[in-house]
Amino acid sequence: MSSSDTHLVLQVSNFSVDYGYADEAVRAVTDVSFSLGRSRVLGVAGESGSGKSTLVYGLTRLLRAPGVISAGDVTLRLSGAREGETIDLLAASEDELRAIRWSEISIVMQSALNALNPLHKIGKEFDEVLRVHDASLSKPQRRERAEELLALVGLQPDRLQRYPHELSGGQRQRVMIALALALRPQLVIMDEPTTALDVVTQREIVSELHDLRERLGFALIFITHDLSLLVELADEIMVMYAGRIVERAPALDLYRAPRHPYTLGLMESFPPLTGERVAMTGIPGSPPNLKTPPAGCPFNPRCAHAHDRCLSEMPPLSDIGDGGRSVACWLHDPASPLEVPVSLSRPGESTPGGVK
Amino acid sequence: MKALRIPRSPKVIVGLVILSVFIVLTVIGPWIAPYDPNANTFIPNLTPSWEHWFGTTTLGQDVLSQLLVGCRVTMVVGFIAGLVATLISIAVGLAAGYIGGRTDEGLSLLANVFLAIPGLPLLIVINSYLPAGSQANPLVVGLVIALTGWAWGARVLRAQTMSLRDRDFVEASRIIGEKRWRIMWSEIGPNLLPIIAASLLFTILYAVGVYSTLAFLGLTNVSTWNWGTMMYWAQSNNAALANEWWWLAPPGVAIALVGTSLALINFGIDEFINPRLRAAGLTARQRRRVGLTRRPRLGFTPVLRQSPTDAKKVS
Numbered sequence: 001m002s003s004s005d006t007h008l009v010l011q012v013s014n015f016s017v018d019y020g021y022a023d024e025a026v027r028a029v030t031d032v033s034f035s036l037g038r039s040r041v042l043g044v045a046g047e048s049g050s051g052k053s054t055l056v057y058g059l060t061r062l063l064r065a066p067g068v069i070s071a072g073d074v075t076l077r078l079s080g081a082r083e084g085e086t087i088d089l090l091a092a093s094e095d096e097l098r099a100i101r102w103s104e105i106s107i108v109m110q111s112a113l114n115a116l117n118p119l120h121k122i123g124k125e126f127d128e129v130l131r132v133h134d135a136s137l138s139k140p141q142r143r144e145r146a147e148e149l150l151a152l153v154g155l156q157p158d159r160l161q162r163y164p165h166e167l168s169g170g171q172r173q174r175v176m177i178a179l180a181l182a183l184r185p186q187l188v189i190m191d192e193p194t195t196a197l198d199v200v201t202q203r204e205i206v207s208e209l210h211d212l213r214e215r216l217g218f219a220l221i222f223i224t225h226d227l228s229l230l231v232e233l234a235d236e237i238m239v240m241y242a243g244r245i246v247e248r249a250p251a252l253d254l255y256r257a258p259r260h261p262y263t264l265g266l267m268e269s270f271p272p273l274t275g276e277r278v279a280m281t282g283i284p285g286s287p288p289n290l291k292t293p294p295a296g297c298p299f300n301p302r303c304a305h306a307h308d309r310c311l312s313e314m315p316p317l318s319d320i321g322d323g324g325r326s327v328a329c330w331l332h333d334p335a336s337p338l339e340v341p342v343s344l345s346r347p348g349e350s351t352p353g354g355v356k
Numbered sequence: 357m358k359a360l361r362i363p364r365s366p367k368v369i370v371g372l373v374i375l376s377v378f379i380v381l382t383v384i385g386p387w388i389a390p391y392d393p394n395a396n397t398f399i400p401n402l403t404p405s406w407e408h409w410f411g412t413t414t415l416g417q418d419v420l421s422q423l424l425v426g427c428r429v430t431m432v433v434g435f436i437a438g439l440v441a442t443l444i445s446i447a448v449g450l451a452a453g454y455i456g457g458r459t460d461e462g463l464s465l466l467a468n469v470f471l472a473i474p475g476l477p478l479l480i481v482i483n484s485y486l487p488a489g490s491q492a493n494p495l496v497v498g499l500v501i502a503l504t505g506w507a508w509g510a511r512v513l514r515a516q517t518m519s520l521r522d523r524d525f526v527e528a529s530r531i532i533g534e535k536r537w538r539i540m541w542s543e544i545g546p547n548l549l550p551i552i553a554a555s556l557l558f559t560i561l562y563a564v565g566v567y568s569t570l571a572f573l574g575l576t577n578v579s580t581w582n583w584g585t586m587m588y589w590a591q592s593n594n595a596a597l598a599n600e601w602w603w604l605a606p607p608g609v610a611i612a613l614v615g616t617s618l619a620l621i622n623f624g625i626d627e628f629i630n631p632r633l634r635a636a637g638l639t640a641r642q643r644r645r646v647g648l649t650r651r652p653r654l655g656f657t658p659v660l661r662q663s664p665t666d667a668k669k670v671s
Contacts, residue, residue, distance in 0.1 A: 018660075021646035058657060065652035069659040090659045097656065 009187050009219045010036040015072030017058040026290050028054045029243045039217040043234030045227050049287050051243035052223045056189050079186045106180040107189040116164040122175055123160030129182050149178040170201035189221045206233050228270045231255040239263045242288050242298035245317055249325040259327040259344055261303045305341055365627055371620025374613055382431040385424035393422040393581050404602050411602035414593045422586050423606050429494050429582040433567045436498030438560030445509030450540050453517025470507035478504055483575055501563045509555035516551055520544050550629040557618045568611055583607035
């Protein structure tokens, strides 16, 4: 992470989201804090229902009713003409939000098929957004820019004349990514953009995103449940469980040596792309009901290393040293008399079987 | 357990209360009527008073008694017609939409014909062919009204069935060899419930309106008391010209109240079927209680936090 504050694009502190109101409220995201530097990639991983999508939709104020943001601060640093200013997304008016959406923050959803109007040619989608954003652009200029954007994501210019149904799933998703980049936003959020695609296409898109990020310099929040995909793309990974961050670490460190039992479980749920075959163990049980979360650490019913303290006290997300890593687990509490299990104490340098 | 909780939306509660009052009156109305509705022994044209809550008519009859007695016939005709018309529309709509092909063409043609024929003249014609005794029979009149009121519901159900028939869960049951009637009944049918419920409510409303219209025009047996014949007698005795509002208004208001209650209940069905509507449908008071200053809207998630300065003090 960049050292100076001026390089931060997004700063989130103590962010919480509820579904429902007052007595019926269920807390879906609890006390999340993080910051994101310019042209950095933050991966957010976790099972279905862990709150990862709720987190980003909450940050962008896109959450549907009955979602309510119940605590926190979200500060976005603006670029372009308003360089140097910051905006508090949670205090922003609708007009302010409208002004920064797409041009400062853009979002790519999971289902590209439903996001494109089936009656519009691809070119029209680009033309519209470019025209609305900058009236001074002439028609040929807009067309040129649209072709340029398509080229960025590896599509031929003639695709502009096509309708969405004439494109494959991967091509449509690329169009969505190109559209998201159309106004040169400095923060792009992608919510499982590759989940509906096959592994080969996933890989292509991820490596393209990697290049694009380097060329265009936008910061990226990438949500997925596929940790191995994140490792290739992200600089830093946040693992979420039951609406909380349970582990945050530089991507490679997290991959080589997970510190939280849940992260370890997630990694053992995906086969490595290379290397010898290992048994997939997965994580027993299912995520907790957030209406009645278990006492103590929310992961304790499924955790192989749970002990007395886990059943009564919630572990805070605390820095464990080791290159800026934080973990919310009592095993890593310096005051804990317990031995850290071997699988969770692997030194960062060593590599697990078969990787790299 | 949660699904069966009492609706909390005030709209629905008001609708249910009004409708239950009329249903109770349907049952007990003729018994609690203070006088014989035909008795013309009172002083004519009395304004509302303790003896005659809604006054008396030019013919010296008690308006309240007529209203209470007339409630039963009006409501029974409305409900019979609504139920029968809805059953016909389910049968026709499901069959046309699911089976398709020639069946669809035939049934759609039938529905279109009934939609194209103006309902009221058709009713008048059919009604005039009924034997005089049947004209006073609520069951027969209800069936006749149902005959003109089913086509709209059938069209809507057909359209929805067609959109459901190619969904994956229906195709899956077809592939594993479920019988056609079973797919229609247990795969598609339950998905049509919200539309069926709405169609039932509005067909009842239509039937009450049409029956009152027929009676108002004097086309039913005018010696049977219902809200329409009350207005018929009021009209033929120039109640409006003589400014006898207590005679003309009660049946009209009663019809309007029944209609309002049915429409309000329909809102409740919508909210019950679509929980999103319910969440967005917090009343102004509920919103204030939880601290929202305005209705939650797409793209503008409400923020309920302490003011940023407070939050900083805490942290």
